[in-house]
Amino acid sequence: xxxxxxxxxxxxxxxxxxxxxxxxxxxxxxxxxxxxxxxxxxxxxxxxxxxxxxxxxxxxxxxxxxxxxxxxxxxxxxxxxxxxxxxxxxxxxxxx
Numbered sequence: 001x002x003x004x005x006x007x008x009x010x011x012x013x014x015x016x017x018x019x020x021x022x023x024x025x026x027x028x029x030x031x032x033x034x035x036x037x038x039x040x041x042x043x044x045x046x047x048x049x050x051x052x053x054x055x056x057x058x059x060x061x062x063x064x065x066x067x068x069x070x071x072x073x074x075x076x077x078x079x080x081x082x083x084x085x086x087x088x089x090x091x092x093x094x095x096x
Contacts (some may be wrong), residue, residue: 036047056064077083089095
């Protein structure tokens, strides 16, 4: 890596070379970042999700699990007819 900035067109995404985008990274990190930016959007999203999950604390995981359980519980109660529903307009206060 020479420190020069280069812009590349890959698929429909423009990105600047790792030298310009990530000036404080080690060469291996720059290469990894450039390779990741070159992935198709769905694969980049999957990689980003994996990286974000790797940063989650035990508390984050517990909170997410609790919300998943709550959502499942509410969905089951709705299917059983145990929940009163309201329109989207009433819930959010504006028309879609």
